[in-house]
Amino acid sequence: MNRRTFWGFTIPSVVVMLALMVFPLVTTVWLGFQKLLLRDLNNPEWVGFDNYSDVLTDPEFWAAFRFTMVFVAIVVPVTMVMGLGVALLLDRVGRGRSLYMAALLLPFIVTPVVGSLVYKDLFERGGLLSWLWEVITDDPFAVNAGNVKWLIIIQSIWYIMPFAMITFFAGLQTLPQERVEAAAIDGANFLRNLWHVILPHLKVLILFVGLISIMDAYRVYDQVFVWTGTRFTDAHTLSVYNVRVATAFDIGRLGKGNAIAVLNVIGIFMVLIPFLWRSYKDQIAERT
Amino acid sequence: MRRSSTLSRIGLHATMLVLVVWSILPFIWTFQTSIKFTRDVAAKEPVLWGYETTANAYRAFWLDEDDINMWSVLVYILVVAVVCLILGQIGRRVRHSWPWFTAAVGVIFVALWRFPKVWEVNDEYDFLINSIVVTVLTMLISLSIGLLAGYGLARYTGISGAVILIVALGFRALPRTAFVLPYFFGAKEIDDWLNSSGVGSWDFPLIDFPGIDTLQILDTRLAIVLALVAVNQPFTIWMFRSFFMEVPKEIEEAAMMDGATRLQAFRRVIIPMMWPAIIATGLFTMLLAYNEYLFVRVLAPTEWTLPVAIVSLTGGESSRTITEAAAASVSITLPIVVVIILFQKHLVKGLGAGAVKG
Amino acid sequence: MSTVTLDKLTKVYPNGFQAITELSLTLEDGEFLVLVGPSGCGKSTALRMIAGLEDITSGDLYVGERLLNAVQPKDRDIAMVFQSYALYPQMTVAENIGFPLKLRKIGKRDRHEQVYQAAEILELTEQLEKKPAQLSGGQRQRVAMGRAIVRRPALFLMDEPLSNLDAKLRVQMRADIAGIQRELGVTTFYVTHDQVEAMTMGDRVAVIKDGILQQAAAPEALYENPDNVFVAAFIGSPSMNLYEATLAEADGDYLLRLGDQTLAVPDRVVAARPALRDYLDQPLVVGFRPEDLEDASVVPDHPDDQRLHTEIAVREALGAETLVHFAIAAPSVDSGDPDALDELGDEESSRCTARFSAATRVRVGDRVRVNVSTERLHFFDRKTHLAIRS
Numbered sequence A: 001m002n003r004r005t006f007w008g009f010t011i012p013s014v015v016v017m018l019a020l021m022v023f024p025l026v027t028t029v030w031l032g033f034q035k036l037l038l039r040d041l042n043n044p045e046w047v048g049f050d051n052y053s054d055v056l057t058d059p060e061f062w063a064a065f066r067f068t069m070v071f072v073a074i075v076v077p078v079t080m081v082m083g084l085g086v087a088l089l090l091d092r093v094g095r096g097r098s099l100y101m102a103a104l105l106l107p108f109i110v111t112p113v114v115g116s117l118v119y120k121d122l123f124e125r126g127g128l129l130s131w132l133w134e135v136i137t138d139d140p141f142a143v144n145a146g147n148v149k150w151l152i153i154i155q156s157i158w159y160i161m162p163f164a165m166i167t168f169f170a171g172l173q174t175l176p177q178e179r180v181e182a183a184a185i186d187g188a189n190f191l192r193n194l195w196h197v198i199l200p201h202l203k204v205l206i207l208f209v210g211l212i213s214i215m216d217a218y219r220v221y222d223q224v225f226v227w228t229g230t231r232f233t234d235a236h237t238l239s240v241y242n243v244r245v246a247t248a249f250d251i252g253r254l255g256k257g258n259a260i261a262v263l264n265v266i267g268i269f270m271v272l273i274p275f276l277w278r279s280y281k282d283q284i285a286e287r288t
Numbered sequence B: 001m002r003r004s005s006t007l008s009r010i011g012l013h014a015t016m017l018v019l020v021v022w023s024i025l026p027f028i029w030t031f032q033t034s035i036k037f038t039r040d041v042a043a044k045e046p047v048l049w050g051y052e053t054t055a056n057a058y059r060a061f062w063l064d065e066d067d068i069n070m071w072s073v074l075v076y077i078l079v080v081a082v083v084c085l086i087l088g089q090i091g092r093r094v095r096h097s098w099p100w101f102t103a104a105v106g107v108i109f110v111a112l113w114r115f116p117k118v119w120e121v122n123d124e125y126d127f128l129i130n131s132i133v134v135t136v137l138t139m140l141i142s143l144s145i146g147l148l149a150g151y152g153l154a155r156y157t158g159i160s161g162a163v164i165l166i167v168a169l170g171f172r173a174l175p176r177t178a179f180v181l182p183y184f185f186g187a188k189e190i191d192d193w194l195n196s197s198g199v200g201s202w203d204f205p206l207i208d209f210p211g212i213d214t215l216q217i218l219d220t221r222l223a224i225v226l227a228l229v230a231v232n233q234p235f236t237i238w239m240f241r242s243f244f245m246e247v248p249k250e251i252e253e254a255a256m257m258d259g260a261t262r263l264q265a266f267r268r269v270i271i272p273m274m275w276p277a278i279i280a281t282g283l284f285t286m287l288l289a290y291n292e293y294l295f296v297r298v299l300a301p302t303e304w305t306l307p308v309a310i311v312s313l314t315g316g317e318s319s320r321t322i323t324e325a326a327a328a329s330v331s332i333t334l335p336i337v338v339v340i341i342l343f344q345k346h347l348v349k350g351l352g353a354g355a356v357k358g
Numbered sequence C: 001m002s003t004v005t006l007d008k009l010t011k012v013y014p015n016g017f018q019a020i021t022e023l024s025l026t027l028e029d030g031e032f033l034v035l036v037g038p039s040g041c042g043k044s045t046a047l048r049m050i051a052g053l054e055d056i057t058s059g060d061l062y063v064g065e066r067l068l069n070a071v072q073p074k075d076r077d078i079a080m081v082f083q084s085y086a087l088y089p090q091m092t093v094a095e096n097i098g099f100p101l102k103l104r105k106i107g108k109r110d111r112h113e114q115v116y117q118a119a120e121i122l123e124l125t126e127q128l129e130k131k132p133a134q135l136s137g138g139q140r141q142r143v144a145m146g147r148a149i150v151r152r153p154a155l156f157l158m159d160e161p162l163s164n165l166d167a168k169l170r171v172q173m174r175a176d177i178a179g180i181q182r183e184l185g186v187t188t189f190y191v192t193h194d195q196v197e198a199m200t201m202g203d204r205v206a207v208i209k210d211g212i213l214q215q216a217a218a219p220e221a222l223y224e225n226p227d228n229v230f231v232a233a234f235i236g237s238p239s240m241n242l243y244e245a246t247l248a249e250a251d252g253d254y255l256l257r258l259g260d261q262t263l264a265v266p267d268r269v270v271a272a273r274p275a276l277r278d279y280l281d282q283p284l285v286v287g288f289r290p291e292d293l294e295d296a297s298v299v300p301d302h303p304d305d306q307r308l309h310t311e312i313a314v315r316e317a318l319g320a321e322t323l324v325h326f327a328i329a330a331p332s333v334d335s336g337d338p339d340a341l342d343e344l345g346d347e348e349s350s351r352c353t354a355r356f357s358a359a360t361r362v363r364v365g366d367r368v369r370v371n372v373s374t375e376r377l378h379f380f381d382r383k384t385h386l387a388i389r390s
Helices: A003-032 A051-057 A059-092 A098-110 A114-122 A129-139 A148-173 A177-185 A189-201 A205-218 A220-230 A236-245 A253-288 B006-034 B038-042 B056-062 B072-093 B097-118 B122-154 B159-173 B177-197 B221-245 B249-257 B262-273 B275-291 B296-300 B306-313 B322-356 C043-051 C093-103 C107-121 C138-149 C167-184 C195-201 C217-224 C230-235 C267-272 C272-280
Strands: A034-037 A042-045 C004-012 C018-027 C032-037 C060-064 C078-082 C155-159 C189-192 C206-210 C212-217 C243-252 C253-258 C261-265 C283-289 C294-295 C307-317 C320-329 C349-359 C367-372 C378-380
Touching: A003 A034, A003 B122, A003 B159, A003 B177, A003 B221, A034 A051, A034 A253, A042 B006, A042 B177, A051 A253, A059 A098, A059 A148, A059 A205, A059 A236, A059 B006, A059 C320, A098 A148, A098 B006, A098 B322, A114 A148, A114 A220, A114 B006, A114 B306, A114 B322, A114 C261, A129 A189, A148 A205, A148 A220, A148 B006, A148 B322, A148 C138, A177 C294, A205 A253, A220 A236, A236 A253, A236 B177, A236 B296, A253 B159, A253 B177, B006 B097, B006 B322, B056 B122, B056 B177, B056 B322, B072 B097, B072 C367, B097 B122, B097 C267, B122 B159, B122 B221, B122 B262, B122 B275, B122 B306, B159 B221, B221 B275, B221 B296, B249 B262, B249 C078, B262 C078, B306 B322, C004 C043, C018 C043, C018 C060, C018 C093, C032 C043, C032 C167, C032 C195, C043 C078, C043 C155, C093 C107, C093 C138, C107 C138, C138 C167, C167 C195, C189 C195, C195 C217, C206 C217, C206 C230, C212 C217, C212 C230, C230 C243, C230 C283, C230 C378, C243 C349, C253 C267, C261 C307, C267 C272, C307 C349
Parallel strands: C032 C189, C032 C206, C078 C155, C155 C189, C294 C349
Antiparallel strands: A034 A042, C004 C018, C004 C060, C206 C212, C243 C253, C243 C283, C253 C261, C283 C378, C294 C367, C307 C320, C307 C367, C320 C349
16 A cells, blocks of 8 residues: 555544544643643733742642552552453353353443442442441441552453453454363363463463553542542542642632643653563564 | 363352452442432441332432332333344344444434433533433444554554654553643633634634534533543553454455455555454443543533533532442443443454554 | 566665565566575565565566556555465355455455356366365465455466475376466466475476576577576476586687596587687586486497496496486586485496486496487586586
8 A cells, every 4th residue: 555545544544543532732831830720811921930830739639640640550460360260260151151141240330420329339338248247247338548549449450351351252262272281181281281382372462451450540540539529639640639739619720730741651651661662673673 | 171060160160250249249239229219228237138119219319309210210111221232133133234223223222312302401411412322422433543544554664654653552541631731721722722812712604503602622521532532542542453463465456456456455455454453442442431421521621522521410418319429430331331242242243452462 | 457567676675685686587478487496595575565565675566657666565456375375264165255346345146256267277166165274275275265266466476386286286287277277368476495396387497596587588498498507407397407517619620528437419410509619628517317328238329439438336227217326526516596406426436327218128237338318418617507508
């Protein structure tokens, strides 16, 4: 395909990405240097790095940062290990597999805010699990600033795990049967089989799921917002903190909000750049 | 595979059942809540079975009348669903499925449009319509430009293709917050300009949208659609590209030798081979648009879609009861359940394909 | 009417790789020309340039009087059969064959008629409503043919159309394609790496190596009079035996020194190639085909000084004939065919293949005498690898 035809096909998408991704990103950087309030959007004022020093000295930013890191550090490995485990189980199920799969996929497919709402209902007053807790421990259960972080993490595992599961499951379907049989003939037990046959086969997928999970966990918004609202601001993640600062009714500081957004972008890119660089090399290698 | 013993099979299914319960328990609980009477919900000890069921919550959430027989509403929805299903099935058996597909879409459209004329509806009905409009438009735009770009990127071997792909991959990773604030700011700026220059209140003789007097960006469905199309592009082009890479290039070369232009070859030969890819990518796009919360909340303060409506209407200050909130949750989830049941295979395949190429 | 002229066609890829160098060929109207060469020699690139799927870097391409360099593939009036067939999987056989007609906006009735005619020629009438996935390999190949013949183009291009078929089917399709081409009389440009296909199908065969045309001639001429060592080795199976040797004159007789053996070369052989006299006592390349060797015990009345003496290393009885391999104490010559098997042997001794008649009784380990038909020896320059003829 020659260059002109290529651009003919690609231009609509490229224009959309330039106008609605590249340009806004530049705007974000520019706005990060402005003093700009939500109620007075017409008078931006250049303040240099004031927003950044404001953010970096804001204890709420560091609280959000810490919780986001904890969130990523727990949710990503747990969902991946669980996902792999469930995928292996699902792979062994013969009859009824698609039924199990549909049920297991549901949390991932459902609207995240609704998923969070229904999960939260279990723990609210009169909810099934808060009642169970009361029956078992004899203490009334209430969502509070102390336990809400854990509830968010548990619910997020519930929400994200099916993605890892279904991707690994798809990967297991492409595992050559001869390799499993060869391992069985060699007398491999389950763990050896997992270590020497299954994991090497899934290597690329594990990297893929890991990266996607890190990206998605890092920018988590919906679940956290539903669980905390304006009540438990301690348990806010970077994204929620970011939106709150920028759009809070009457006191929204858009300039500072954008500075946070820029910091968030830099944060995720520190993780991503090696991966992007490797993908770029792969792409170039594919072309020569 | 080795034959497993009955015991380990029972163990396997037992484990799976536990996992299924862990997955769907919240939905079961919420569904129960939605069909209970308020007194059962408020009981100190949860009433797990043997309670009296009612559709009051659904009626109260969606409809503006109190004395409607919910059975008639259910029958209405069922009839529409059955008609669409029959049309779809005929379409699958008859070679040219487009007319049948169009007919099914038409039936849904008429059903949605007639519904508020048959029963008085609440504002929530508008949010449902918004959700549908946003989802359908996002899918249409996103998939069409994504298909073109995915094809170009799969076939072109220049360096610029690699650059576009990698930049898109980077965008896929960015937090939504990096986009939503400039979107909001930009839309506001454009609206201010439209207002001050008077362009916004121009009277376009041919385009007369009912209920729209002024041209604006912020707080419109268009704003949501554009934002969603943009953030969905990276995923769409990567997904389509990986599917196009599997189509041998000899196929379109053969078409070109047969007398087709590049575009004809694409439209008449390649696209018909791509339906599984289009369905898989379309499903994910649909979920993205239907489920979006943040963009809608920030960019459309009143033109809500269902997720925002539900969060806002069931929050602390709202007058809605717990049963109504549950009814709302069930209502928004139901279409998604239908989608997984119908398209589970495509969904799994799509995830697999996207992942393997990743 | 549709003479095809390639005038110094050259293809240079953006990365600098020169795939084709000044390829000049003329196909007469209705001619079946086979372009044959080892893998990676640029033959497919040549075909794709004619098709318009690759740009022509320099040189001109004419069909009839029309210069095609800048014409879109769809407007070239050229049909192509791909190695992978490239059938449209979502269309039935009838739709596949009819697709070129549909694109030309030919009415439904005419289209059906022409598709049916094409299907009859190819014996596909039973399969018309099936999808490609339901067909066997041979049937798919026929559908690809059908798509090409249905529109009666000025030129057929075929890119190794038989290489995905099993051996038996390939032999049958070889004859079928040649038959159909003769029946339709359409000029055909056929690309293959298989010299048997080339020799059996082509009116003329063009041998190409590293993007450079080696020789274009009728199959028999190519076989009898190869222009250079590469063509000599590439055409014919098993390959021609090629060694470094020296021609000497002693007492008015010519002797060929092949390692530690000598063969008498009759005067008339040298007389037919006057240039050979310039090579006397200098190393040159000599070649003889396996079929020009025979077991001396089967054909005893052969001049004894035109025999090789050797020990049989391998014997392959094929029924109608027997192939034997033995060593010759002379350096072999690299023909430049990348697909050729590595020669067994070293500087001092090389493998030699002979095709004995089935009557031979030789066994592995036997010491035998081998008749050499010296009339049919081929001589080449050691440096240029060009044939020494005149």
